[in-house]
Amino acid sequence: MNQPDQIELFFSLVLALFWEAAPFLLLGSLVGALVEAFLSPELLARRLPRSRLAQVGLGLGAGMLLPTCECGVVPVARRLLERGVPPSTALTYMLAGPVINPVVLISTYVAFQGRWSMILGRVVVVGLSAAAVGLWLGRRAGGGLLKPDKPLPVPLLSSPAEAACGCGHDHSPPGRTPWSILVRTGEEFSSMAVYLLAGAVAAAAVKAFLPLEILGAVRGDLLLSVGTMMALAVLLSVCSEADAFVAASFLGFPPASQLAFIALGPMVDLKLLAMWGGAFRKGAVLALALLPTLLVGALSLLWGWLCW
Numbered sequence: 001m002n003q004p005d006q007i008e009l010f011f012s013l014v015l016a017l018f019w020e021a022a023p024f025l026l027l028g029s030l031v032g033a034l035v036e037a038f039l040s041p042e043l044l045a046r047r048l049p050r051s052r053l054a055q056v057g058l059g060l061g062a063g064m065l066l067p068t069c070e071c072g073v074v075p076v077a078r079r080l081l082e083r084g085v086p087p088s089t090a091l092t093y094m095l096a097g098p099v100i101n102p103v104v105l106i107s108t109y110v111a112f113q114g115r116w117s118m119i120l121g122r123v124v125v126v127g128l129s130a131a132a133v134g135l136w137l138g139r140r141a142g143g144g145l146l147k148p149d150k151p152l153p154v155p156l157l158s159s160p161a162e163a164a165c166g167c168g169h170d171h172s173p174p175g176r177t178p179w180s181i182l183v184r185t186g187e188e189f190s191s192m193a194v195y196l197l198a199g200a201v202a203a204a205a206v207k208a209f210l211p212l213e214i215l216g217a218v219r220g221d222l223l224l225s226v227g228t229m230m231a232l233a234v235l236l237s238v239c240s241e242a243d244a245f246v247a248a249s250f251l252g253f254p255p256a257s258q259l260a261f262i263a264l265g266p267m268v269d270l271k272l273l274a275m276w277g278g279a280f281r282k283g284a285v286l287a288l289a290l291l292p293t294l295l296v297g298a299l300s301l302l303w304g305w306l307c308w
Contacts, residue, residue, distance in 0.1 A: 256304025
């Protein structure tokens with residue numbers, strides 16, 4: 001491929017990645033705004049389990065029931081943490097939800113032509129990795145993981161005086177009007193979209209300019225193939241609904257390396273790293289990147305040695 005073709009491919013991929021992820025980010029921003037408006041810390045304190053293991057189990061259960069793309073789950077997790085949800089629950093859900101939900105598991109079944117070993121492997125590797133990260137970071141308070149948030153301007157149509165004017169009209173409490181939720185959604189989306197775009201640019205550069213000839217030299221070695229596919233998962237930043245089809249297209253690679261690709265990518269990729277940088281402190285970003293990577297690598301290798 002010559003240079004003009006690569007540049008054209010690069011810009012096409014940037015647009016494709018951004019517009020593919022933007023609707024999910026917008027949906028996640030809306031859910032995050034609704035969480036902030038209607039989920040009170042007092043209610044959460046009464047309803048959430050005290051045990052850290054139970055909190056992790058709750059995060060995994062939510063991930064199984066709620067189909068969520070990795071692009072849209074970051075703002076939801078941030079708002080959950082701000083409302084007092086324990087990190088053990090919010091971060092476990094953030095990492096596991098985009099992978100272990102029914103939509104993604106069905107796509108995995110189709111992509112690998114009904115190979116239940118890949119579906120089971122994906123659930124086990126992602127579930128254990130997400131739970132371990134949730135337990136590790138759950139030792140800290142949620143507020144200590146987040147970057148300080150900028151104060152919101154008072155919504156124009158929901159001032160405290162209007163809420164208590166006594167005129168007999170049905171004024172919603174501050175922060176719960178459609179206008180205030182819309183404002184919060186727009187602010188969340190605009191702040192995270194910058195990081196999403198940065199991640200799309202990095203991923204598109206890898207896809208457009210990476211020499212694919214180097215892949216043939218590593219696919220015959222289990223350790224090298226797992227490491228290579230994990231690196232590709234991070235760099236290519238494929239959405240969790242489609243990554244199984246990409247992994248299955250790497251013919252000749254060991255199944256363990258394909259498993260590593262579909263397990264790590266939705267938990268750690270370039271666009272997620274960029275979005276985490278806008279939401280979490282540096283120490284939390286480092287832990288969110290390193291712990292799943294190490295765990296997925298170790299579990300995928302173990303899976304390969306035991307099963308193939």
